[in-house]
Amino acid sequence: MAAGEVLRLLWGTVVYRPYVYVFLACFLAFALWQLGWKRTLTFALPAWAIAFAAEYSSTRNGFPFGPYAYFDGTRTRELWIANVPFWDSLSFVFLSYFSLALAAAVRTPRAARAEAPWPALLAPSTPLLGGLLMMLLDVVIDPVTLQGEKWFLGRIYAYPGDGFWFGVTAANFAGWFAVGAATQWVFQQALLRLPWCRDPWRRLPPVFAWAVLGTYAGVLGFMLAVTVAIGDLRLAAVSAAVSAATLVPLARALRPARALLAEPGA
Known part of the structure; x- marks a missing residue:
């Protein structure tokens, strides 16, 4: 395919999927601030490659997402790679980043959230929580994209x-x-092993963790709004319950611990 045709189809992806690129822009803003450009690329490129490989595999042998098939009615209007639309695997990049960042934030004590990096970002179990948070996004996303x-x-x-x-x-x-946990684990290994990932880290303001939660909630809110707009109120009610059950504990985990009240006369 000629370079000009690739650019035309890539622009078509932006035109037909602008909401994807809004969240991608959020990813770039957050990740560049938190990680710097070298670590941002180190996260994004393997995450996209893993997501694309998973989708390519699933549409052929059912692993890891189970069997499904894409309809290529937009192939002449937006970029596809083989039988997978580019924007779909691209979405995994920002969804995995926000899930990982949120998992690291809630597992890092508030007093340590100004440290660089957050201690929990490198904890071996953080990708498990991050993978769970990414899966919970899909519980709301997939029924309406279907x-x-x-x-x-x-x-x-x-x-x-x-x-x-x-x-x-x-x-x-x-x-x-599995894909969320895998992309986040690979990034952790890169942070530990690749020399360009050892550049100094930027200290983060306390509000950064709340902004990550807000963007994660924004993804859920966007999908809930679409669900209501198409009139599937039963799905909207269930998805709202799942969203609340996810966001409320996360918000509580980000809150500072309440100071103990002094006893009367103390």
Whole structure:
């Protein structure tokens, strides 16, 4: 494919999927501030490659997301790589970053959140929480993207049978957890081993962790708004409950510990 055609299709992706690039811009703003450009690229490129490989594999042999197929009706209007739309695997990059950053934030004591990097960012168990947070995003995202023909997304993909969660299969959720945890673990290993990842870190203001939570909540809020707009109120109610059950504990984990009240007469 000629370079000019690639650029035309890439621009078509921006035109037809502007919401993806809004969240991608948020990722760049947050990651460049927290990680610097070298570590941002070190996160983004492997994360995209892992996500693309997972999607490419699943559409052929069902691993790790379970079997499904994309409909290539937009192939002449936006960028596809093989049988996978570029924007779809690109979405995993910012979703995985915000899940990892949020997992590291809630596992780092508030007094240590000005440190660089956050201590929990390198904790071996953090990608497990990050993978869970990424999977919880998909619990809200996938049922409404599966109905893309009812909104501006368009009919993008389908599973061969009805899944247990509003048409989405359990294998898909397991795959999201696995891909999220894998991309975050790979980044951790890069931080520990690659020389360009040892550059000085920028100290972060306390509000940074709350801004990460706000952006994570923004993804859920956008998908909830679409769910309401297409009139699937039962799904909207369930997704709102899942969102609340996810966000409330995270917000509580970010709050400073309450000071103990002094006893009367002390």
